[in-house]
Amino acid sequence: MSDARLGVLKTYKLFVGGKFPRSESGRVYEVTDSKGQWLANAPQASRKDARDAVAAARKAFGGWSGATAYNRGQVLYRVAEMLEGRRDQFAAEVGAADGLSKTKAAAQVDAAIDRWVWYAGWSDKIAQVVGGANPVAGPYFNLSSPEPTGVVAVVAPRKSSLLGLVSVLAPVIVSGNTAVLVAAEDAPLPALSLAEVLATSDVPGGVVNVLTGNAAEIAPSLAAHQDVNAVDLAGADAGLAKDLEVAAADTVKRVLRPGTGTDWFAEPGTERMTAFLETKTVWHPMGV
């Protein structure tokens, strides 16, 4: 008998509607670390999985967008608490996924947690910052306020498996959108573990849905889906991004294009939030 204990392997699964299904296609693909060592098999989501995820995200939209901003902030803050408790696990996964030293991996995890907290705090402030009263030339009360656009499909960045991921996911959901996330194909494990964190915090099922697999296979059906309101192309390469944008045109989706050389450690500003907000202007006559 060997002294070394044989570890229990984890079966990674998709995260759809608050549950952890295998891909309906029954497919998995091999995930390796940066040196090519086998880490796990990740589910290879299909177009059907993508449609199921959209349905779950749509179902969750009413409740999540209708929750008070204070409540959403509390829920997001709770996610950060859960992440904090799993720092070591994420550091190990991020280190393997991104090929980082222990120190650098830990720094990325810390930054990701801090980023999540930063966005949590925006929930009840973004409306004050980007909305407001309009002084119209007439006897009218007139107010513009931001509202979530709906279901947002996110192609997660291919680099920065946790910080990049958190930096694109948090701004989508903090304002009340629901998300279907396509994780980085080569580094999907931190995303699937983040799903476990989301499932054990207070995020309602369906608010975030995580798919792993080939973005070029999954994302086009999201970009073309009638019930998806916006797409974030952060992790799409130029060719895929163009195809997705063309597909998105058919339903006039809002498109956030990939940035060039995004520094995920830098403070992001409000752009990733406002990209998925509508402005609603309400008029009412003023008088007696």
Added chain:
Amino acid sequence: MMSAFEYAPAPQSASVVDIAPSYGLFIDGEFRESADGKVFKTVSPSTEEVLSEVAQAGSEDVQAAVKAARRAFEKWSALPGAERAKYLFRIARIIQERSRELAVLETLDNGKPIRETRDADLPLVAAHFFYYAGWADKLGHAGYGPDPKPLGVAAQVIPWNFPLLMLAWKIAPALATGNTVVLKPAETTPLSALFFADICRQAGLPRGVVNIITGDGPVGAELVAHEDVNKVAFTGSTAVGKEIARTVAGTRKKLTLELGGKGANIVFDDAPIDQTVEGVVNGIFFNQGQVCCAGSRLLVQESVADELLESLKRRLGTLRVGDPLDKNTDIGAINSAEQLARITALAEAGEAEGADRWSPACELPSSGYWFAPTLFTGVSQAHRIAREEIFGPVLSVLTFRTPDEAVAKANNTPYGLSAGIWTEKGSRILKMASKLRAGVVWSNTFNKFDPTSPFGGYKESGFGREGGRHGLEAYLDV
């Protein structure tokens, strides 16, 4: 037959405007013929008379216009905001001075009543330039960072329903933020944009900052596809908007789209009937219903449907259809034969699908493009007249029982531009307003606009906002 209470005609003289027999393209500060010498005619929709001959731009002209705008960009964007502001204030003042002339011109070229061009379009056009003039030297305070930058050359394609107002919505924020523009007005309504070119001349605007090219859809397509354009702004049909979105896909061009709508005007049982009827009429018959945010679906609570419809029909009977230059005219001409054909076809589809059609007795002029105000009852959500944008004076009436049902029906459309709520109950207004998926919600009023107030759609009604602080974003690199 003249009754005792008939209005006497009150015609606005057309002599305040001097339309030249032909117009060129306005490129790099001067008017010029199109490179291949092609022209097209613009007609008065109310008489079918030819008003003028206008240059039809081609590829070479698009190239020249974009080149002029690019050349002008360097200096214009480097100008202190306070200087750009003064140009815009000049333009705004000149618009006010020439307001009556432009109102008459717009009525002649578009067919809309002088009452609207004089009292709605032109005051708003001037107000937009004043509003954005003031932003030009305050951009650091707009919420887009301390020193937001312009994008470059803006390609702007605008529709025929509010030719000068849509020009103002596009050009004022573009110039305030330091961009230069190439604007293409609609083929059927090119004249007011060309008069605006003359205003730019009077204001001493540097050459190339504003370029106007006239022509048809393919010219617009070429303009938005031009590789040296940094920003595309389009107002018009959803189909064309989708095509433009495909065109700019994969480029770094910033895009804003202001597309169609199928606005629901929701009337609850406690709504003040007379005020509501006025609002419903304004919602669908303003500008002959050729308004993207028109309240073209009337959702009435079942218990007051009969009463409201009776009042509405009585009111429709008093609408005056006819000469748009008559100051008493409520409903003018449809903009083009093509648009009239579309309205006619959709109204016929309404009848064929089983809805009940009603129009007040009214005589329509024998020449020009006319469509009587029309009401459909017995409309189901599946009917084409309840789903497709008609863009004409046609109102589809549906009923509902509960607020939830009203929300479900109102939101049951791919569009999301406007909605109306009529009720005396404040808490209900706020709840309804929060549930309606539309960019502008008018409660106990309809079709109100103001330059300080962002306007734009949800879903397939487009993206981006025009007007207000929000409208600046479309022209800034943020």
